Amino acid sequence: MRHICRLVSVLAAMLLSTGVAFPADPNWPATLVIGTASPGGTYFTYGEGLAKILTRELGIPVSARATEGPVQNIALLEKGEIQLAFATLGVALQAWNGTGAGSQGKPFREMRALFPMYDTPFQLVVMHGSIIQSVADLAGKRIGSGPQGGTTATYMPEMLKALKIEAPLIYGDWADLAQQLRTGALDALAVAAGVPFPSFLDLETNGKLRFLNVTAQQIAVLRLTHPELQLSTVPPGIYASLPTPYQTVGLFNFAVGRMDLPDNLVYAILDAVFSHQDELIGTHPAATETVPANFTRNMFLPFHNGADRWYRNHAAGGTEQGD
Template sequence: MTCAAAAGLALGSATAFAQQEDWPDSFTVGTASQGGTYFTYGSGWANLVANELGISGGGEVTGGPNQNLALVHNGDLAFGMTTMGPAAEALAGDSPIAPGVPLDNACAMFPMYQTPFSITVLEGSGIESISDIPEGAAIGFGPSGSTSDTYFPRMLETLGVEFDRRTGSWSDLAGQLQDGLIDVIAFAAGIPVPAVSQLEVQTDIRIIEFTEEEQAQVMEEFPVAAFEIPADTYQSLDGPARAVSMWNFAIARCDLPESFVYAATKAVMENHDRMMEIHRASRSTVPENYDKNTVMPWHPGAARWFIENGYEIPEDLIK
């Protein structure tokens, strides 16, 4: 080990310095497209962990939760981020990325935040509710294979909306909405969504909320929960907006060294103030939300941190 590397490790935790021989020299966190919350949040916690552990690490643009599960499972990435719906499908071998192949080498690491499903239109579109969306409307659902692209089309079909399906990065879709090339963007991302915040600076937009009946219908059909987008999330909101949401978790390759994942989990869970500087969605990135994982096995290193800090994870839920 070089003196420079030793100095870097010394800046991290004592655990990192004492148990680093079997650690990778660097790591990558799979995020999603630019303009979305995953990219900002994931790149941020990657940098935080890299600084705390004294090794090289960063975020990588990907297709989002489904692709992250596959890349982590295959060993292409050390870490990633996913939502519980895609995780359940992946474990069952129903992932659209790898149909018939259970992606069981991706383990839960720590709770991130809830992903609300919300709809954005231009103020002058005449669309004031989901039922107002005209037949054949061009709707952008985010990157292909993302949580939004996987679930939002099915949700809108359940609610009787007929549409022309479009995909792309959130930034690209925001530009298309502003230019009149699409009619609606159906967002599923942590709030505030950077692309929406940028849109409302540049033009007048409207956030469309679910009615109580629409919310109940979607909750009955899909693995989502009731959610309210707080009024202070966007300038365009006059009050809370009714929505549905799905939990997100950070994931780690199950065969990564226990001490490495323990140290990475510790870095995030014990630096909430720094996580809040990365993205406001981090207000939900707290240990108490560990029980929102009802799907994935826990990585032994992550489970060790939670158990040491008083949270109960049964042995049969640890990989």
């Protein structure tokens, strides 16, 4: 018996010395998976940073899964294949109402809002030497639009239709599409993502980009056809190729989770995210907008009970923990 006790003590000391944590509640799932998007995009980078924070703070393995983006994320969440996901509110609204791609008219109601992430501006770019000078010049040009399950691929066909522009859209991973733009296989990239967009930064290592101006009239048309679109601005200096503000439209991103996640787990997730925002910003600067006050950007999606308790408690300045 003495030997068993000594062995247990040694194992415990070894685990503590290596920084291995244990889940705070035995009712929590053994692992968590976050649905992100394709490599080369903001979701993927942000998700990898978040997974590291949550793994450490929750004491359970959390992994970031590469996906095609919000449409697939919500579908995977609905089926229970992942527990956490990233989604733009426009795509989430379509899925909630059963009008989005892949929903086949069935409302997806398993998701609950957790915490705000950042704004997603629509950005249209070409290489600096391109003959394309305006959004109207995109007619007939090859436009990379990301994975088919992403926000860009969901919105861009309807946005081009609203602007009366006909152009072929090419889908794929952002890193691959960026390479095709660099080699001339594509004429432009249309991207809805948090800034700075990693693939744009990669492109700028070998040359400058040109951001195609979205006119005030075009913005008005887009917001009329898609009221969920908001005014959005990419600040100057975010990219070396952008010396002035870039005015466009955008959607806000939220982390969502399955409604059956334990309330105290969700509470702990929000605690970890907001307590380590500086670390998340180090992963990607878009996380500067990952602050509690931005929970108001969600106007329709129900918050998870654990998230609701966190916001109510911290708005009141309390210290109550999740149940």
